[in-house]
Amino acid sequence: MDMEGGDDDDQFVAAELEGWLLKDRDPFPYFLLVAMEAGSLIRAIALMLAYPVAWLLEKSAFFEEAALKLYVLIACVGLRVEEIEAVGRAVLPRFLAEQVRAAAWKTFSSFAPASSQRRLLISALPRPMLHSFVRNQLGAHHLIAPDLHATASGRCLGFLKRPPPHQDLHRRHLFNIPSSPASSRHEEQLLFSTTTPTLKYLGDLQFISSCARKKDGDEEAVCMSDLDSPVVFHDGRLVKRPTPAMALLVFLWMPVGFILAVLRVFLCSRAPHGWWPALARLFRIRIIIKGEIPGRAPGGKGMLLVCNHRTLLDPIFVSMGLARTVTAVTYSVSRLSEMLSPIPTVRLERHAQRDLQRLRGLVEKGSEVVVCPEGTTSREALLLRFSALFAQASDHIVPVAIRTHVSLFHGTSARGFKAMDPFFFLMNPVPTYELIFLPMLPPFMTTSCAAGDDGLHVSRFQVANHVQQLIGSTLGFHCSSFTRPDKYRFLAGTDGSVTPRHA
Template sequence: MANSGVQSSSKFPNVNQCESEGHENHTVVTDMDGTLLIGRSSFPYFALVAFEVGGILRLLFLLLATPLAGLLYYYISESAGIRVLIFATFAGMKVSSIESVARAVLPKFYSSDLHPETWRVFSSCGRKCVLTANPRIMVEASLKEYLGADLVIGTEIATFKGRATGLVASPGILVGKNKADALRKAFGNTAPEIGLGDRKTDFPFMELCKESYVVPSKPEVVPVSLDKLPKPIVFHDGRLVHKLSPLMALLTILWIPVGFILACLRIAAGALLPMPLVYYAFWALGVRVNVKGTPPPPPKKSIGQSGVLFICSHRTLLDPIFLSTALGRPIPAVTYSLSRLSEIISPIKTVRLSRDRIKDANMIKKLLEEGDLVICPEGTTCREPFLLRFSSLFAELTDQLVPVAMSNRMSMFHGTTARGWKGMDPFYFFMNPSPAYEVTFLNKLPEDLTCSAGKSSHDVANYIQRMIAATLSYECTNFTRKDKYRALAGNDGTVVDKPKTKLAAKKVMGC
């Protein structure tokens, strides 16, 4: 809920009067909503957890409970209002699911809403503590992993057999006196040097600090840019592109049934129509495909000409389909893994890589003899303006290499996931009101830069990665598929199926 503002008569000075130098050995204690974050409402973050864990019905339940929470918050007690939000969001959820969303989804949104004045002071201190009424389980991963917090003290939720009950554990919601008590318990008789808050219920803990400052409410404040953070956010998960205010939550709930029908129409158009017509069908259905550069002509089989290998940056599993749409002809794609549903509805031929280097090399060579082929050597998708490390296998197999820079735009839903069911990825992408793809064909790699000219396969792969990154204004990284899944799903990208026999077969997760 929104935090009540601090009056100008506050006994604490404005945060802009706090110096940001000489605090290397000092401890700062800050409130979260409205202080460390610009946003004064915690509803958007509860809504993210509700949707990502519980889906549309849980989000609807939270939205219906919000008027009651607001009434209690503003007219009865701040604590009572927050209790309603916690119950509506968490009741019955698996604790592991909440932790997963807190680790993989929320950091992107929290990091995009940092108050510049608070961050200036917070980042300059040697020891950092965040004291918040929000559930600790929801905020701790973001604050420690990406914002450098050393200690996070928040409201503790009650659990039973691995599930949240929706109730709050002792000592209750951390507001007012409870915040001050929590600070005393954590620091004992040692008073932190700096305290930061934004409302009167923060004053009790601020009075325990040697010096304290108020962060005034200024909605027009521009948040800290992500490049100023101590750690870049390369990977993040979740279906929602933006935070949800109560109004946006209502619009999203109303849009999902309509969007799903529209997605089915768009997918059917791509799967059933001849590829030369798909571009125009997409345009009529609100999907934009922008093509730049000059693609190579189809190979001439009559003279024994082999196909080219299109090397694409990987944004969603639809990359090869939009490449084919841009070319006006179906181009087979080799994939590291794909859900069965995606294979069924795909308008192009998809061939799975076995991750056996020799087998995969022979298969790709055979496919190139039949015509053009597309591959995404990153091995997994990345949403942010970064390119993951390119596998070098493709450079050893052919010198006919055409780099393709792929980028897309989604306004409501992400068309990728690391934690959810990947079979829904195409549907979520096409559920956006007006999704767009930009396909940029770069010049075919000169022969003197290929392996046949003595270049190593790693040098070729790295060169193409840099070419595509420069075209998109992205940054090259050495992160791999395993790095992504370790960050978002807590594994290395493989899961073990429930064994049908005594032996359990390993299954590779999707892109």
């Protein structure tokens, strides 16, 4: 549907987010994620308990907006607006992207944001929750959505600044009704300027599009790579979109899962190494081992096992796969994790020369050392850039490709309490590790680097890139040039640096 009312050089394509662009218009999952990630577990449970009341309000034609206000009050009151924005940047985009309707996105994205056409989205959800997703993944220039009332210090009061505008926005355009003079948002001032722009409104799809959707039954979600910007990094503990049924399942499982995780951690950390496979089977920890398990290096020397980094437990599962003890090198690991570790750990300082000498010393003593050159965990199907430090530490290097499978909780976090990462991973009903041992690198790639003759045959950077590509091709992961600071800058607003702690 086109509206002609101005110069064709100034065009907007407008669409409603909930109910048209997104498959499910229920806002509950997104408020639950805000309550859990920006608030606490208690706040999330309170929102879950309020769901029956909100559901009844939604079913009433007179109190539909009251359900949204109830969600906002419970999920947001007392939180800093910047914390809600952080969840909207790091957690929500993946769940929102999974709900984008393929047919709707094909129509909406056909209006290119180049030249004279601008995309505008209308939503009833609070602006801080959507701003990052709308700008980055959907490529929209403007978002018309309610803001949150906040104190001077930035604490949310739990109320929307104004009623959701999407119900009467397109009516004002269609019938040329001027916008309220009380509106202060820049987007609305631009949209409702003296020269009315051409508006291509795709909002409710009205009768024709609704009938077409029912006829086709097209509920297929868009492929993530088809969005303007794919979701590369994401945070948060929950694996699946927390619909009311899924959220109830998660909350009911949590006490059982936590007890199970504690048993898994403490029994495995105290049991002899030979008992680990039996304990893993007993507690339903699945380990899949592929490839040829490497023997010990000749001459009593040690070796480096170079892995991609999925969780903090990578070295422990590599040790289980080898059926012998290894040494894990760590950087920003909590003292609790070091205390509970059943294998030796050595802390690095992120000082190239000192770390290199420490790695060489371990290898020369005959230790088999697990090193993760990415420098941080990555839960996505991509590999961060590999540090080249390991290429100079040993001439016996074995790449190990690691894939993990979880059903309820992610075992990594950029913003959360990192000491809980292993517990969350082991809270899954059947946490799964897949280890693929690859052939040892040939001597011509490692000997000169280990001797310090970088560039004689193959440089340390070429070795690092080769190992990254080898692991990436084995797992089907994309090899990226992203680094640890890139990840933390996006997810947590920091560069990921940690102040060294001295014993």
